[in-house]
Amino acid sequence: MALITAIINFKGGVAKTTTTINLASGLKKLKERVLVIDTDPQGNVAVNLQGTEDIILDSKVLTISALFQDSRIDPNKAIIKGEYFDYIPNNLYAYQRTQGLSDYRLLKQIIDKVKHKYDQIIIDTPPYLGFDAINAIYSADALMLVTDFSKASLTGVQILVSVLDKWHEKNIAKIFRDKPKTILFTMHQPKTLLHRELLESVEDSKAVGMGIMLKERIPRLLKVVEDGYDGIPTVIANPRTKVATEYKSLADTWYFARQMGQIVGSRYIVDVPKGL
Numbered sequence: 001m002a003l004i005t006a007i008i009n010f011k012g013g014v015a016k017t018t019t020t021i022n023l024a025s026g027l028k029k030l031k032e033r034v035l036v037i038d039t040d041p042q043g044n045v046a047v048n049l050q051g052t053e054d055i056i057l058d059s060k061v062l063t064i065s066a067l068f069q070d071s072r073i074d075p076n077k078a079i080i081k082g083e084y085f086d087y088i089p090n091n092l093y094a095y096q097r098t099q100g101l102s103d104y105r106l107l108k109q110i111i112d113k114v115k116h117k118y119d120q121i122i123i124d125t126p127p128y129l130g131f132d133a134i135n136a137i138y139s140a141d142a143l144m145l146v147t148d149f150s151k152a153s154l155t156g157v158q159i160l161v162s163v164l165d166k167w168h169e170k171n172i173a174k175i176f177r178d179k180p181k182t183i184l185f186t187m188h189q190p191k192t193l194l195h196r197e198l199l200e201s202v203e204d205s206k207a208v209g210m211g212i213m214l215k216e217r218i219p220r221l222l223k224v225v226e227d228g229y230d231g232i233p234t235v236i237a238n239p240r241t242k243v244a245t246e247y248k249s250l251a252d253t254w255y256f257a258r259q260m261g262q263i264v265g266s267r268y269i270v271d272v273p274k275g276l
């Protein structure tokens, strides 16, 4: 059985997609069977993978939005066997037809049809709390809140946590509260005093329900942007960089999480359903 992780933040541009593709590639290197599901209609998973950029311009490609729209389609048909990992893409064409959908259990029903083939399923999400993100949260075993050090991003995490905690649909609020939550810091600049102070103050975030802080911190590095243009995840393109070693450590943490049912943070450990 797969360990299902949703990568979330209310804010865009904080490295959710970069984290998704590098964690997925890192897990693949550990011989995990990995599926990425892109619930963001921007379709940036494919945009960041060499040779698959055209998916965002193809109105006929089978996307997760198309599966949301028509439950008779076999989700196995939407899986693309990528060079680094398998994925179900998304784009704006199919997304527009999902407007008006509200059933937050659709993604779980889709995943239930494919999860027997995978050890790890990673769900990338859009930077808003809509139908897609709620579906991702509902279907995941563990939530990874990804943030950079900006006030807007950290506030995004805080808002997301407090709003979901009191979500109008009580079922969702309880599910969110009970799900294991972790926080990953990206764009880290270790020499910056503000970053050091912020990390110290967030270290005790478990107490306020934001989840445990992961021990990995992803540094800011221009190569990551270049790798996006080249369409190769940084763990593959530049394996010796600190960004790659931190993402590989994150993959180790997730490998361990599936095997042992625990995610090890910087100070705390959180239990997750065993993926075995």
Ligand SMILES: Nc1ncnc2c1ncn2[C@@H]1O[C@H](COP(=O)(O)OP(=O)(O)O)[C@@H](O)[C@H]1O
Pocket: 011, 012, 013, 014, 015, 016, 017, 018, 019, 044, 186, 187, 188, 218, 219, 220, 221, 222, 224, 225, 226, 228, 243
């Ligand atoms: N560690 C990093 N260092 C420098 N740039 C990064 C890093 N991680 C991501 N980026 C860049 O930041 C931008 C936003 O990242 P992305 O993963 O698309 O964010 P999101 O999915 O949260 O919107 C991209 O251009 C990406 O290449």
Ligand SMILES: [Mg+2]
Pocket: 016, 017, 018, 040, 044, 124, 125
């Ligand atoms: Mg993204």
